[in-house]
Amino acid sequence: xxxxxxxxxxxxxxxxxxxxxxxxxxxxxxxxxxxxxxxxxxxxxxxxxxxxxxxxxxxxxxxxxxxxxxxxxxxxxxxxxxxxxxxxxxxxxxxxxxxxxxxxxxxxxxxxxxxxxxxxxxxxxxxxxxxxxxxxxxxxxxxxxxxxxxxxxxxxxxxxxxxxxxxxxxxxxxxxxxxxxxxxxxxxxxxxxxxxxxxxxxxxxxxxxxxxxxxxxxxxxxxxxxxxxxxxxxxxxxxxxxxxxxxxxxxxxxxxxxxxxxxxxxxxxxxxxxxxxxxxxxxxxxxxxxxxxxxxxxxxxxxxxxxxxxxxxxxxxxxxxxxxxxxxxxxxxxxxxxxxxxxxxxxxxxxxxxxxxxxxxxxxxxxxxxxxxxxxxxxxxxxxxxxxxxxxxxxxxxxxxxxxxxxxxxxxxxxxxxxxxxxxxxxxxxxxxxxxxxxxxxxxxxxxxxxxxxxxxxxxxxx
Ligand code: GAP
Numbered sequence: 001x002x003x004x005x006x007x008x009x010x011x012x013x014x015x016x017x018x019x020x021x022x023x024x025x026x027x028x029x030x031x032x033x034x035x036x037x038x039x040x041x042x043x044x045x046x047x048x049x050x051x052x053x054x055x056x057x058x059x060x061x062x063x064x065x066x067x068x069x070x071x072x073x074x075x076x077x078x079x080x081x082x083x084x085x086x087x088x089x090x091x092x093x094x095x096x097x098x099x100x101x102x103x104x105x106x107x108x109x110x111x112x113x114x115x116x117x118x119x120x121x122x123x124x125x126x127x128x129x130x131x132x133x134x135x136x137x138x139x140x141x142x143x144x145x146x147x148x149x150x151x152x153x154x155x156x157x158x159x160x161x162x163x164x165x166x167x168x169x170x171x172x173x174x175x176x177x178x179x180x181x182x183x184x185x186x187x188x189x190x191x192x193x194x195x196x197x198x199x200x201x202x203x204x205x206x207x208x209x210x211x212x213x214x215x216x217x218x219x220x221x222x223x224x225x226x227x228x229x230x231x232x233x234x235x236x237x238x239x240x241x242x243x244x245x246x247x248x249x250x251x252x253x254x255x256x257x258x259x260x261x262x263x264x265x266x267x268x269x270x271x272x273x274x275x276x277x278x279x280x281x282x283x284x285x286x287x288x289x290x291x292x293x294x295x296x297x298x299x300x301x302x303x304x305x306x307x308x309x310x311x312x313x314x315x316x317x318x319x320x321x322x323x324x325x326x327x328x329x330x331x332x333x334x335x336x337x338x339x340x341x342x343x344x345x346x347x348x349x350x351x352x353x354x355x356x357x358x359x360x361x362x363x364x365x366x367x368x369x370x371x372x373x374x375x376x377x378x379x380x381x382x383x384x385x386x387x388x389x390x391x392x393x394x395x396x397x398x399x400x401x402x403x404x405x406x407x408x409x410x411x412x413x414x415x416x417x418x419x420x421x422x423x424x425x426x427x428x429x430x431x432x433x434x435x436x437x438x439x440x441x442x443x444x445x446x447x448x449x450x451x452x453x454x455x456x457x458x459x460x461x462x463x
Contacts, residue, residue: 009213009289009290011289011348011351012213012214012215012288012289012290014351014353015215015289015347015348015351016215018347018351018358018360018417019045019215019347021417022042022044022414022417022418023042023043023044023045023418024041024042024044024045024048024347025039025040025041025042025045025215025216026039026040026041026042027039027040028040037209037210037211037218037219037220038219038220038221039215039216039219043368044368044369044418045343045368046368047368047369047399048343048346048362048366048367048368049223049339049340049343051365051366051367051368052257052339052342052343052346052366053202053223053225053339055256055257055365055366056202056225056252056337056339056342057069057200057202057225059252059256060198060200060225060227061200064198066193066196066197066198067197067198067199067200067227067229068187068191068193068197068198068199068200069199069200069201070179070180070183070187070199070200070201071201071202071203072173072176072178072179072180072182072183072201072203073173073179074172074173074203074204074206075158075160075170075171075172075173076170076171076172076173076178076179077170078169078170078171079312079313080171080178080182080309081155081171081174081178082312083305083308083309083311083312083313084178084181084277084305084308084309085276085277085308086154086155086174086175086178087153087155087171088153089276090153090154090155090174091151091152091153091154092105092106092107092151092152092154092209092210093105093106093107093123093126093149093150093151094106094149094150094151094152094210095109095130095146095147095148095149095150096146096147097138097140097141097143097145097146097147098143098145098146098147099138099141099143099145100138100140100141100143102138102139102140102141103210104138104139104210105210105211106123106126106127106130106149107121107126108211109130109136110126110129110130110133110136112136114129117270117273121272123149123150123151126149127148127149130146130149131146152208152210153208154174154207154208154209155171155172155174155206155207155208156171156172156174156206156207156208156220157169157170157171158170158171158172172205172206173205173206174205174206174207175205175224175226175336176201176202176203176205176224176226177226177228177305177334177336178305179201179203180199180201180226180228181228181305181306181309182309182313183199184199184228184230184306184317184330185315185317185319187199188319194322195230195231195232195235195319195328195330196229196230196231196232196236196241197229197230198227198228198229198230199227199228199230200225200226200227201224201225201226201227202223202224202225202339203223203224204221204222204223204224205221205222205223205224206220206221207220207222208220214288214290215344216340216341216343216344217288217290217293217340217341217344219340222338222339222340222341223338223339223340224336224337224338224339225336225337225338225339226334226335226336226337227334227335227336228301228332228334229241229245229332229333229334229335230330230331230332231330231331231332231333232321232328232330232331233302233303233330233331234328238300238331238333241333242280242298242300242333245298245333245335246266246282246284246298248335249284249296249298249335249337250264250284253284253286253295253296257342257345257346257363257366258349258362258363258366259286259345259346259349260349262287263286263287263349264284264285264286264287265284265285265287265292266282266283266284266285267282267283267285267292267294268280268281268282269281269282269283274299275299277299277301277302277304277305278299278300278301278302279300279301279302280299280300281297281298281299281300282297282298283295283296283297283298284296284297284298286341286345286348286349288344288345288348289348294341295337295338295341295342295345296335296336296337296338297334297335297336297337298333298334298335298336299333299334299336300331300332300333300334301331301332301333301334302331302332303329303330303331303332305332306318306329306330306332307329310329317329346362346366347360350362350419357412357413357416357417358416358417359416359417359419359441359442360416360417360418360419361419361441361442362419362421364421364422364461364462365462365463367418367419367420367421368399368418368419368420369398369399369400369401369415369418369420370398370399370400370420370421370422370458370462371394371398371400371401371420371421371422371423371424371458372400372401372402372403372411372415372420372422372423372424373387373390373391373394373400373401373402373403373423373424373426374387374402374403374404374408374411374423374424374425374426375387375404375425375426376408376425376426376427376428378404378405382431383426383427383428383430383431384404386426386430386431387402387404387426388402390424390426390436390451390454393454393455394424394454394455394458397455397458397459398458398462401415401420403415408425411423412439412444415441416441419441420441421440421441421442421461421462422438422439422440422441422458422461423438423439423441424436424437424438424439424454425437425439429448430451434450434451434452435448435449435450435451436448436449436451436454437449438454438457
């Protein structure tokens, strides 16, 4: 393994180990030997995911008067995916190792030799590169003995028990986006929203992906945050709107999530790589421990999806301009992000190894727990009782944990690894003058504060 790859896998291994140790992410179906590319989120990971989701929703739905929310069904009619083109066009090129049967994405394997993106290359070209590059050996068994390159569709079919025969085929959605297109007319008819406007959705999508490692970066089941921003292409310049959205995405990652700008870059999709439905696509990439990779995509999908659904459903999905009476088939710009990828980015960006500790320097508003409360000694009932009271009071306003195990040093150490920004310790002085110490995660400095000032003090520090 070359030195760069080794550093990357070490950094990733350390993050993965912390995630397991502190309850962020566990391997899926672990007690049964695991299930590839599936993960479960533990108590800390669940809180972090929820905080990311809430921040996204608050920014893109609650704080805007031109975007409304939607929560569409995961199980969806087969015609949706025929109309969208996914039933035929949503496929990855795969190769199998004939020796050990490992299955890999042909483009990922090829990129190891070409050192550049080859996504979207036709099967024959990938096949040629793989067969001619004898250094492209199987990462599992080391042999160069590949099958021909074949296409595998990524959609998960499901069979419904409530309808007959071929009508029973449905799909788990491969993107949340289609929910917005098929409900476009419902939203227009049931709200007062006018073009240009967006429909936003947060929810699970499913893709039959084959990948190796890198934790929750690419999984079978993942959560997307997608916005379909509809506009009249005769009135709105798509290039200006596209640039506005690019800026909005960048600002969210830097200002709201607190990510270091040095670890971000834009990458424009080549004609070969771009999805079949898009006229222009760019990825906002984050520098993960395994290199710059897509975090958040933005695509100009034109009126492709609405036109396709109109054809397949025979329903009129155009809207009428209230001023001119003209029929409009809106075009769409789509910023689409993976919530789980945002979580992995936050863990990577905030992970620090210091002299005596490992610490997650998450922004306090994202940290799974805002405050941890400790009694100085677990065997002094008067300290435990007072600490429990403070814990219960703070719980009304923040997510708080209580810990009385081990010594104070160990408790700080574990809260640092979870990213808890503040620790409150109840000691003997508390019983005399109703003050506690607050220890700051980042500076490790302690200050004494009156118990009745704690809520307002944390409200200031966390916002
Ligand atoms: N509607 C457009 C669309 O779905 P995409 O680039 O395929 O575009 C959008 O997905 C985002 O969803 C990606 O930028 C990525 O963050 C996330 N994503 C896609 N596939 C994923 C997977 N298998 N596991 C985790 N996240 C994924």
